[in-house]
Amino acid sequence: MQTNAATTHIIGWDIGGAHLKAAWVSGDSKVRAVYQEPSPLWQGLDKLKQALTKILADLPDQRLLHVITMSGELVDLFADRAEGVVEIIALAQRVLAQQTLLVYAGRQGLISALNVGAEHIDDIASANWLASVTYVAAQLEKGLFVDIGSTTTDISLWHQHQLDVVGYTDFQRLGSDELVYPGMVRTAVMAVTQSVPFAGKEIGVMSEYFATMADVYRLTHELNEQHDQSDTADGNAKIEQASMRRLARMIGCDADDFPAEQWRQLAYAIRKQQLDRIQSACEKQLLRTES
Known part of the structure; x- marks a missing residue:
C-alpha cells in the first residue's frame, strides 16, 4: 500500500x-x-x-x-x-x-x-519475531539475533542479508531452539532451575510459583523499573527485601534465615542457569553454519 x-x-x-x-x-x-x-x-x-x-x-x-x-x-x-x-x-x-x-x-x-x-x-x-529479525537482516550482512523479552527469548541466524532459520511457527522453533522460554520478568523460577548451589550445598528448588525471574534480576540490579510491569508471584511489593523473601521460599527458607548477600548470590546462581540455557541455544544455531 x-x-x-x-x-x-x-x-x-x-x-x-x-x-x-x-x-x-x-x-x-x-x-x-x-x-x-x-x-x-x-x-x-x-x-x-x-x-x-x-x-x-x-x-x-x-x-x-x-x-x-x-x-x-x-x-x-x-x-x-x-x-x-x-x-x-x-x-x-x-x-x-x-x-x-x-x-x-x-x-x-x-x-x-x-x-x-x-x-x-x-x-x-x-510472527512478531520475524518482523524484528527481517528488519535487522536488511541492515546488516550477517549475525545472530537474540531478543530476550519478559517471557521468551527469540534466536535467529542470518547471513548475506537472508534469514537462515529452521522454523517459523512456535512449534517448529521450540524444536529447533530458536524459541526458548526463559524471559527476564514473568518466567517462574521453577521453570529455570531444579537445583541451585546455596550455603555450600546443592539445594533442590520447589516446583511452586513462589518467585519469578523479575525477583532474580531485581537482586542483580539488572531490571529497569520501567520494564517491570507484571505482578509479583505473591502480589506484594517490587522491592529487594520482598524479592529475597520470595526466592527464600523457593528453597524452603525465610529471608531472615541467611544474610542478604547470600540471597543475592542465589539470584546470580539462578541467573547463570538461565543464561547458560540461552547460550546453549545460541551455540546450536551457530553450529549450523559450520556443518
Missing part, C-alpha cells in the same frame, strides 16, 4: 499476551516515541482494549497508518490460535475505527485487516 510520507504517521503495534508495545514513526521516518503497557490478555479482551486506548490518547490527531503483529493469540482466553488471531484483529479494527489497519503476515507480508482470511492465520500467529 502506498502512502504519502509527508503526511502519514505509522504506528507499529506488537500485541503480546502480557504487554502491548507500540512505536510511533513520523512521515520523515523518525521514531517519535515508543510505548509499553501491561495487557494481561488472558484476563479478557477488555485488558487489551484499555491498553490500546491509553496509548492512542498520546498519539497525534492526524492521519495514521496502523500495522499490527502479535503473539497474544496463544493465551488461553481463546479456544485456539486461529480464534485468537481473529478476535485480536477484530478488536483492533473496532478501537481504531476508520483508520487504515494492516496486519503483518510474516512471509506473506502486510495484508489489509479487511482481507485477512483463514489462509493467513498461520503466518500471522506469533
